[in-house]
Amino acid sequence: MVEYNPFHNGHLYHLTQAREIVKPEYTIAVMSGNFCQRGEPAVIDKFARAEIALKMGIDVVLELPTTFAIQDAGGFAFGAVSLLDATGVVTDVVFGSESNDIDFLWQVAKILFEQPEEYKSFLHEELKKGHSFPNARKFALMRYFSLKGWNEKNVLRLEKSNDILGVEYLHSALRIGSSIRFHTIKRVGAEEKDGSFKGKFSSATAIRNLLREKRWDETRESLPDASYEILMREFKEGRGPVFLEHMGDFMLAFFRLKDREYFEKIHGFSEGLEKRFQECARQTGSYRDFLECVKAKRFTFSRIRRLSLFSVLEMSKEFVEKSNEKGPQYIRVLGFTERGRRILAIMRKKTKLPIVTNMSLYRKVLEKTDLPVDRNLFIEQLKLDVKATNFYSTFFPSREERCGERDFAIHPVFLRAET
Amino acid sequence: MVEYNPFHNGHLYHLTQAREIVKPEYTIAVMSGNFCQRGEPAVIDKFARAEIALKMGIDVVLELPTTFAIQDAGGFAFGAVSLLDATGVVTDVVFGSESNDIDFLWQVAKILFEQPEEYKSFLHEELKKGHSFPNARKFALMRYFSLKGWNEKNVLRLEKSNDILGVEYLHSALRIGSSIRFHTIKRVGAEEKDGSFKGKFSSATAIRNLLREKRWDETRESLPDASYEILMREFKEGRGPVFLEHMGDFMLAFFRLKDREYFEKIHGFSEGLEKRFQECARQTGSYRDFLECVKAKRFTFSRIRRLSLFSVLEMSKEFVEKSNEKGPQYIRVLGFTERGRRILAIMRKKTKLPIVTNMSLYRKVLEKTDLPVDRNLFIEQLKLDVKATNFYSTFFPSREERCGERDFAIHPVFLRAET
Numbered sequence: 001m002v003e004y005n006p007f008h009n010g011h012l013y014h015l016t017q018a019r020e021i022v023k024p025e026y027t028i029a030v031m032s033g034n035f036c037q038r039g040e041p042a043v044i045d046k047f048a049r050a051e052i053a054l055k056m057g058i059d060v061v062l063e064l065p066t067t068f069a070i071q072d073a074g075g076f077a078f079g080a081v082s083l084l085d086a087t088g089v090v091t092d093v094v095f096g097s098e099s100n101d102i103d104f105l106w107q108v109a110k111i112l113f114e115q116p117e118e119y120k121s122f123l124h125e126e127l128k129k130g131h132s133f134p135n136a137r138k139f140a141l142m143r144y145f146s147l148k149g150w151n152e153k154n155v156l157r158l159e160k161s162n163d164i165l166g167v168e169y170l171h172s173a174l175r176i177g178s179s180i181r182f183h184t185i186k187r188v189g190a191e192e193k194d195g196s197f198k199g200k201f202s203s204a205t206a207i208r209n210l211l212r213e214k215r216w217d218e219t220r221e222s223l224p225d226a227s228y229e230i231l232m233r234e235f236k237e238g239r240g241p242v243f244l245e246h247m248g249d250f251m252l253a254f255f256r257l258k259d260r261e262y263f264e265k266i267h268g269f270s271e272g273l274e275k276r277f278q279e280c281a282r283q284t285g286s287y288r289d290f291l292e293c294v295k296a297k298r299f300t301f302s303r304i305r306r307l308s309l310f311s312v313l314e315m316s317k318e319f320v321e322k323s324n325e326k327g328p329q330y331i332r333v334l335g336f337t338e339r340g341r342r343i344l345a346i347m348r349k350k351t352k353l354p355i356v357t358n359m360s361l362y363r364k365v366l367e368k369t370d371l372p373v374d375r376n377l378f379i380e381q382l383k384l385d386v387k388a389t390n391f392y393s394t395f396f397p398s399r400e401e402r403c404g405e406r407d408f409a410i411h412p413v414f415l416r417a418e419t
Numbered sequence: 420m421v422e423y424n425p426f427h428n429g430h431l432y433h434l435t436q437a438r439e440i441v442k443p444e445y446t447i448a449v450m451s452g453n454f455c456q457r458g459e460p461a462v463i464d465k466f467a468r469a470e471i472a473l474k475m476g477i478d479v480v481l482e483l484p485t486t487f488a489i490q491d492a493g494g495f496a497f498g499a500v501s502l503l504d505a506t507g508v509v510t511d512v513v514f515g516s517e518s519n520d521i522d523f524l525w526q527v528a529k530i531l532f533e534q535p536e537e538y539k540s541f542l543h544e545e546l547k548k549g550h551s552f553p554n555a556r557k558f559a560l561m562r563y564f565s566l567k568g569w570n571e572k573n574v575l576r577l578e579k580s581n582d583i584l585g586v587e588y589l590h591s592a593l594r595i596g597s598s599i600r601f602h603t604i605k606r607v608g609a610e611e612k613d614g615s616f617k618g619k620f621s622s623a624t625a626i627r628n629l630l631r632e633k634r635w636d637e638t639r640e641s642l643p644d645a646s647y648e649i650l651m652r653e654f655k656e657g658r659g660p661v662f663l664e665h666m667g668d669f670m671l672a673f674f675r676l677k678d679r680e681y682f683e684k685i686h687g688f689s690e691g692l693e694k695r696f697q698e699c700a701r702q703t704g705s706y707r708d709f710l711e712c713v714k715a716k717r718f719t720f721s722r723i724r725r726l727s728l729f730s731v732l733e734m735s736k737e738f739v740e741k742s743n744e745k746g747p748q749y750i751r752v753l754g755f756t757e758r759g760r761r762i763l764a765i766m767r768k769k770t771k772l773p774i775v776t777n778m779s780l781y782r783k784v785l786e787k788t789d790l791p792v793d794r795n796l797f798i799e800q801l802k803l804d805v806k807a808t809n810f811y812s813t814f815f816p817s818r819e820e821r822c823g824e825r826d827f828a829i830h831p832v833f834l835r836a837e838t
Contacts, residue, residue, distance in 0.1 A: 285821035
């Protein structure tokens with residue numbers, strides 16, 4: 001469950017540690033496509049990121065459908081865990097965690113899953129006070145811990161992004177009744193939120209900040225060679241870097257074309273956000289100012305950025321709700337190694353979802369499958385991925401590279417064993 | 420019925436000649452807003468263009484609602500003539516004409532209005548051969564002229580843009596039963612299509628080409644002083660020049676987000692154009708290449724550009740058809756002189772449509788009026804103007820100037836008599 005935006009030394013450390021803990025036969029990563037959970041585009045496109053992952057030792061890279069990749073932690077985790085579970089071959093998942101305390105994370109996940117009455121009423125009260133959902137949940141959990149006589153200070157750990165996501169992974173596993181075993185690894189180096197460069201173990205945010213300023217050489221220290229080389233190749237060929245600010249003017253102009261009724265139909269709009277989007281788009285002259293204008297105590301920047309993407313991609317409430325109930329409807333393979341080919345063969349027998357490797361055959365895959373999929377949802381989710389890619393590629397620096405539907409033109413990356 | 424994009428010496432000559440012919444008490448212009456009939460944005464915004472018009476001697480500038488301003492010659496003319504007729508005070512209209520032969524133009528207009536059976540079947544046949552509508556119509560008219568024993572070569576004059584538009588003005592006047600008298604003036608100087616600079620009497624296209632290359636000084640020769648000065652003021656303050664190419668990347672990204680079903684709902688899409696739009700947007704990397712990709716014998720560039728605007732502004736088939744049946748539902752005043760104020764006072768008594776001068780009062784205007792307007796259509800047409808302005812202003816060079824809803828923030832231009 002990764003974004004690899006871009007793949008850095010921290011990711012490599014995580015991968016090595018995960019191998020130590022699980023000693024797996026194969027490693028599978030489910031990775032965001034061209035847009036990430038922070039509501040931003042990836043710096044380079046998903047095929048290149050998949051290629052790096054394979055070079056770094058992952059055997060199979062699956063795409064987390066856009067529907068889930070750009071949702072909040074809950075939606076992201078539900079999509080990712082559902083997808084891994086559906087492969088039928090994943091036995092263990094290792095995720096980074098600031099607390100590195102899996103028992104505590106399970107404790108919280110169970111509360112979220114079981115929704116005891118006391119917790120529910122605490123949450124309701126905290127939301128009424130005007131807190132953002134993450135904060136309201138934190139306060140409600142603290143009150144519930146205190147009620148139970150547990151150490152409520154533990155809950156403060158949930159301010160860290162990896163622990164928040166970790167809880168959601170476990171919560172999702174409970175929801176779908178997955179038998180996957182979960183392990184944590186202590187996160188090393190800089191926190192994701194920390195945008196300052198910390199040398200070898202810098203956060204992806206810090207690395208992106210350097211890339212944004214074209215200080216490419218300086219990122220070398222914090223990136224494995226293969227990652228650095230492929231990044232540079234992509235930039236050289238005009239396929240990146242892509243940043244949210246490149247999309248800013250588009251966003252603002254797009255929002256000005258839409259009225260409140262449009263935003264009301266889009267997933268995640270409530271509490272007057274549709275009005276704020278409409279009004280702020282007209283009152284401001286840049287996407288940056290727009291974000292500041294929409295921002296309020298209850299609304300985090302990440303949420304506003306995600307809502308922006310939902311709007312542009314026209315993700316309706318019905319579509320996302322249905323997806324969040326039924327999960328991903330296909331497994332899309334972005335790349336695999338020679339070893340990965342073997343596990344893919346096993347996966348084909350055990351999978352709970354149709355596997356899409358060659359996009360131009362997706363309709364055939366859907367026709368032939370006898371697995372219980374929601375066919376309309378399959379098409380809708382897949383078309384969203386294609387739409388996201390086609391939109392993303394218009395922001396490539398090279399106009400040449402903007403042409404064509406990459407989801408159909410680019411085949412899954414196949415990495416031969418190096419000799 | 421003008422665009423003044425921008426106001427040049429040819430326009431001034433036209434205005435002076437028109438005065439000679441009609442010797443009017445007042446002059447009223449109905450002008451396109453921020454988008455023009457060629458399917459392009461105006462170089463500077465409508466308030467500045469209205470201001471120039473007033474300085475050049477127009478007494479009242481009315482806005483041709485976007486609904487009509489960006490349609491083909493037929494829709495443009497119908498909107499403009501309907502609006503002038505609705506004022507209740509317009510007695511004479513003078514338009515530029517290459518042939519300068521009003522009898523001939525009436526002759527054609529009557530055929531278009533009366534639709535004799537023979538003409539209709541000729542048109543049907545020519546369309547079936549795959550000609551664009553303007554060409555099919557030309558050939559059908561030639562055959563009809565020949566049938567009637569008239570000089571069919573006369574019809575070839577209708578290749579000139581002013582004569583085409585002229586026929587549509589007269590056709591519209593017949594349709595609505597207007598008693599306005601029409602006069603022509605021989606067009607002087609360069610043809611609109613001629614993009615090469617011709618000195619004092621250059622076409623608006625040629626002038627825009629110089630502006631595009633920032634060769635501002637060189638345009639001075641072909642522009643009246645007031646026009647040049649206001650253009651320069653607008654550029655200096657970051658409100659222009661705005662060109663279609665600034666919107667190109669937006670268009671391409673926007674079209675990639677839409678599917679065939681979306682385009683099908685939009686006015687003007689038929690004959691597989693929805694498929695071409697969808698496919699070309701994905702296959703090309705720039706709006707220029709997109710236009711080339713969609714282009715075919717039957718589809719002119721102007722039409723494709725107009726369809727692009729219809730799509731972005733989401734102008735549905737139902738909306739435009741209803742508008743083309745019922746005409747504009749309001750008269751929007753962009754500016755007036757002291758003299759203009761007097762004719763506006765008379766207009767208020769004679770008008771067939773509610774007059775909107777102060778945009779923030781438009782709902783009150785609608786509530787109070789006892790004129791027979793289609794209230795929903797009034798709102799829809801007016802909202803389209805606002806949307807077009809809000810979209811247009813995101814392409815101003817200055818981010819400051821992009822803020823705010825200009826339709827509400829800017830009051831109609833009032834020009835005091837110079838002392």
